[in-house]
Amino acid sequence: MTRGKFITLEGSEGVGKSSNIQFIANTLKALGIAVVTTREPGGTPIAEEIRQILLTEYEEPTLPETELLLLYAGRKQHVEHLIKPALALGKWVVCDRFFDATFAYQGAGRNIAIEKIEQLNQWALGEFSPDLTILLDAPVDIAFERIKHERKLDRFEKEKKEFFEKIRMQYLRIAQKNPHRYHVVDAAKTLVEVQTEIKKCLDNI
Amino acid sequence: MTRGKFITLEGSEGVGKSSNIQFIANTLKALGIAVVTTREPGGTPIAEEIRQILLTEYEEPTLPETELLLLYAGRKQHVEHLIKPALALGKWVVCDRFFDATFAYQGAGRNIAIEKIEQLNQWALGEFSPDLTILLDAPVDIAFERIKHERKLDRFEKEKKEFFEKIRMQYLRIAQKNPHRYHVVDAAKTLVEVQTEIKKCLDNI
Numbered sequence: 411m412t413r414g415k416f417i418t419l420e421g422s423e424g425v426g427k428s429s430n431i432q433f434i435a436n437t438l439k440a441l442g443i444a445v446v447t448t449r450e451p452g453g454t455p456i457a458e459e460i461r462q463i464l465l466t467e468y469e470e471p472t473l474p475e476t477e478l479l480l481l482y483a484g485r486k487q488h489v490e491h492l493i494k495p496a497l498a499l500g501k502w503v504v505c506d507r508f509f510d511a512t513f514a515y516q517g518a519g520r521n522i523a524i525e526k527i528e529q530l531n532q533w534a535l536g537e538f539s540p541d542l543t544i545l546l547d548a549p550v551d552i553a554f555e556r557i558k559h560e561r562k563l564d565r566f567e568k569e570k571k572e573f574f575e576k577i578r579m580q581y582l583r584i585a586q587k588n589p590h591r592y593h594v595v596d597a598a599k600t601l602v603e604v605q606t607e608i609k610k611c612l613d614n615i
Numbered sequence: 616m617t618r619g620k621f622i623t624l625e626g627s628e629g630v631g632k633s634s635n636i637q638f639i640a641n642t643l644k645a646l647g648i649a650v651v652t653t654r655e656p657g658g659t660p661i662a663e664e665i666r667q668i669l670l671t672e673y674e675e676p677t678l679p680e681t682e683l684l685l686l687y688a689g690r691k692q693h694v695e696h697l698i699k700p701a702l703a704l705g706k707w708v709v710c711d712r713f714f715d716a717t718f719a720y721q722g723a724g725r726n727i728a729i730e731k732i733e734q735l736n737q738w739a740l741g742e743f744s745p746d747l748t749i750l751l752d753a754p755v756d757i758a759f760e761r762i763k764h765e766r767k768l769d770r771f772e773k774e775k776k777e778f779f780e781k782i783r784m785q786y787l788r789i790a791q792k793n794p795h796r797y798h799v800v801d802a803a804k805t806l807v808e809v810q811t812e813i814k815k816c817l818d819n820i
Contacts, residue, residue: 454675455673455674455675456668456673456675456677456681459668459671459673460668460685463661463664463665463668466664468660468661468664469660470659470660470661470692470696472661472692473691473692473695473696475691475739476661476688476689476691476692479684479685479687479688479691479739480665480684480685480688482684483681483684483685483688484681486678486680486681486684487675487677487678487681490678491675491678526738529734529738530738533731533734533735533738534680534684
């Protein structure tokens with residue numbers, strides 16, 4: 411049996427990941443491909459438990475390294491118990507965020523050295539990597555407008571804007587470094603245009 | 616202010632760790648030293664949450680690497696938010712199990728390559744290490760008798776015996792490799808003899 415393909419969808423807030431993940435799954439299903447959609451952090455019972463710890467705000471701050479170790483603890487379960495077995499059965503797996511999100515959010519966003527993340531990634535997953543990553547990219551202003559519905563940004567939100575600017579730049583750097591698997595889609599365009607673009611890169615694999 | 620000392624107590628089941636951790640704390644307190652006792656996995660609110668995941672039996676098996684990543688996620692919080700701050704205030708920290716337990720249980724017991732644990736340990740903690748580690752060592756038969764109160768071992772328990780034999784041997788190997796910080800106490804002796812021995816090695820630091 412031919413191994414399925416592993417597709418990840420990346421991008422920061424407001425770029426339309428959730429609507430497009432379903433579009434990708436439906437497009438593939440229409441071609442007769444068996445599809446599993448999943449998400450990170452999470453994806454298996456244990457990984458979802460770990461996700462809960464990641465999303466809970468404790469009085470004790472979570473150290474960036476702890477966050478990273480928890481992310482990879484969940485990711486290891488997810489890869490070995492859901493993603494790889496599905497691929498081995500010939501299914502295609504479409505995942506809402508994967509390790510690139512860690513490089514973007516924990517690396518650029520939380521200032522963990524990229525080499526430290528690479529070391530941990532290598533430790534936990536070895537060479538395992540998506541076959542195709544679609545990056546939905548839009549200027550932070552446009553993404554913010556979509557979230558905020560044209561509400562004025564306060565000081566805290568402006569800081570958040572810088573944070574998302576860093577995330578965006580990091581995603582674009584990762585895309586540039588991995589042209590063999592990356593496809594950057596201009597998410598500032600209309601949904602129809604975005605989906606035409608996504609369909610094109612699915613046709614390519 | 617002089618930095619406090621970090622003391623860890625190691626050993627497998629039935630060697631008397633719990634009674635002796637209190638003895639160490641009391642001995643130090645009698646000398647006018649401020650003491651914090653703690654344990655692994657756990658020690659901070661987040662690390663205790665992670666401990667819960669480690670101790671829960673899920674239908675989905677926890678992968679050895681996931682277990683290791685979770686252990687180090689908790690350990691990082693514990694070291695940075697409890698152990699190091701206490702030491703910096705001049706307090707002595709006495710910890711029931713620390714990273715050596717990971718090398719013994721996950722390494723020898725669960726067959727994770729020692730180098731993989733070393734890599735993760737270095738990644739998370741760098742050179743941070745106990746000042747003194749007291750290993751309570753007893754032949755597995757004696758430790759088992761103490762737990763089992765001379766009940767006959769069934770087949771499953773015999774397998775367990777082999778498991779604890781591996782743990783014991785690994786602990787002894789670690790002690791041999793780290794003579795500068797390790798003190799092996801013969802836990803087959805009476806409690807009074809064991810405590811005399813422990814007191815002697817506390818006097819040395």
